[in-house]
Amino acid sequence: MLNTMSLFAKAKHCIQGNLGDELNDFLRESGAEPCDDFEQSTNQVKLPILASRESYRFAWEGVKPGETDVVQRNGKLLQFVAHFPYRKKLWMCKFGKHWQELTDSLESQLGPGHRMEVAGKTGIHFRHQDLMVLLSSYKSGRQSIIEIKIARERFCY
Secondary structure: OOOHHHHHHHHHHHHHHOOHHHHHHHHHHOOOEEEOOOOOOOOOOOOOOOEEEEEEEEOOOOOOOEEEEEEEEOOEEEEEEEEEEEEHHHHHHHHHHHHHHHHHHHHHHHOOOEEEEEOOEEEEEEEEOOEEEEEEEEEEOOEEEEEEEEEEOOOOO
């Protein structure tokens, strides 16, 4: 079972070091299973030219499975996205705790972030050297989602 902090730390390390195979191995060793139907993003997303996307579903502290999306091009790890879903009635208890833990951890590692709201998503954007991180939250149907995007230089989508 993965937790939000270990997943973030490993993804950050792998993106900084361009270690795509290491990230995929970590996900599989943690019990994540490859999946084709990534629920939180659409198949219509335009990826950079020659980029590929691998999606995984994994068990974590929440009730529903979490999902990740790993985008690579020519062996270079471009972006990692993770979604942590919560049932809406758990929104204030577990969600609030995890949101605060992630925010505190990111601010201690990357410095203060820029708070923003875009398309119904509340988020905090961090930039550290060539690493970009976006922590956001939003509602989708009967659940609430925490989303973490980590990318080098710029986000793919």
